[in-house]
Amino acid sequence: MNVYDFDNTIYDGESAFDFFKFFLKKDKKLIRFLPAVVTAFTKYKFGALSIEEAINKYGQRAVDYYVENPQFHGCIPEFWDKYQKNIKPFYEAVRKDDDLILSCSPEISLEEICKRLNIKNYIGTLINEEEAKIERLCLRENKVKAFFEKYPDAQIDDLYTDSFNDKPLMDISKNVYLVKGNKIKKIK
DSSP states (O other): OEEEOTBTTTBSSOHHHHHHHHHHHHOGGGGGGHHHHHHHHHHHHTTOOOHHHIIIIIIHHHHHHHHHOTHHHHHHHHHHHHHGGGBOHHHHHHOOTTOEEEEEEEHHHHHHHHHHTTOOEEEEEEEETTTTEEEEOOOTHHHHHHHHHHOTTOOEEEEEESOGGGHHHHHTEEEEEEEETTEEEEOO
8 A cells, every 4th residue: 555645745735734825815813823823834844743732732723713614614625626736746647546645634625635636545634523623633653543543454565755754654664755846755
């Protein structure tokens, strides 16, 4: 099985940040969250954001906004109409039917783009809408846990990622490819 991180791997950019920009145009009140969003993304990129901090300090704000805005679901196709162009061309060349997208991005977002790309397997951050909380933050070692929960007997043949934040996944993969822009380098 080939496993792909999503953001900055097959998607050119951070889809969550693009979602924020997309919704900021629709709801100017979101500007008050800009400093927290920038801080969270910076910490994440440098591996300085713990899972607990991501959930408790930053994630809950996003979940609250998502739950309080029923138009959110209806805007997901509109978002992907605009941003599907950010899927990197290399992915179509290497794509296989049993590919798995394993991402920190919310499953509510991944569902739409995976359907458009004919990807049947994806795991992301899981949000419990009724309780307004993150049930699973799909980050670092949580990616490995989520992978084995869904595919207990599977082996990762090729892992494609942009970040050493995925070191726990790298450790259980036969081959690892680091994706930087449109360049792919085998590192394991």
